[in-house]
Amino acid sequence: MDELIENGACVFCGQVIAGDAACACAAAVAERKKQEAADRAHSEIDELFRGDGCDADLLEYLHAGASMIEGGAAVKITVDVSGTVQALLYEKKGAVYVRRTYKQVRDARIAD
Numbered sequence: 001m002d003e004l005i006e007n008g009a010c011v012f013c014g015q016v017i018a019g020d021a022a023c024a025c026a027a028a029v030a031e032r033k034k035q036e037a038a039d040r041a042h043s044e045i046d047e048l049f050r051g052d053g054c055d056a057d058l059l060e061y062l063h064a065g066a067s068m069i070e071g072g073a074a075v076k077i078t079v080d081v082s083g084t085v086q087a088l089l090y091e092k093k094g095a096v097y098v099r100r101t102y103k104q105v106r107d108a109r110i111a112d
């Protein structure tokens with residue numbers, strides 16, 4: 001059941017919707033796209049960070065961060081998952097994006 005339909009009518013434009021159909025009004029289409037992008041961002045968080053030095057608490061934190069961005073409470077959140085892995089959650093054109101950065105650092109001491 002489409003959650004954008006309440007009592008058989010679109011929550012945005014009020015048009016009565018039959019059966020399992022979805023309303024095609026601009027607001028309903030935009031909201032569905034936003035929800036799909038959010039779902040993809042959450043799947044991506046699991047795929048990119050599960051394991052790999054990211055424990056269950058930290059994974060939960062990343063999901064909470066993505067939800068904050070979805071809700072408009074933040075526009076960008078950066079988390080150092082480990083010394084070399086960084087998670088960046090950000091908003092772009094109303095959708096949530098996830099980026100995993102792997103830093104490779106090599107230090108050498110040059111002796112005289």
Ligand SMILES: [Zn+2]
Pocket residue numbers: 010011012013014015023024025026028
């Ligand atoms: Zn509608």
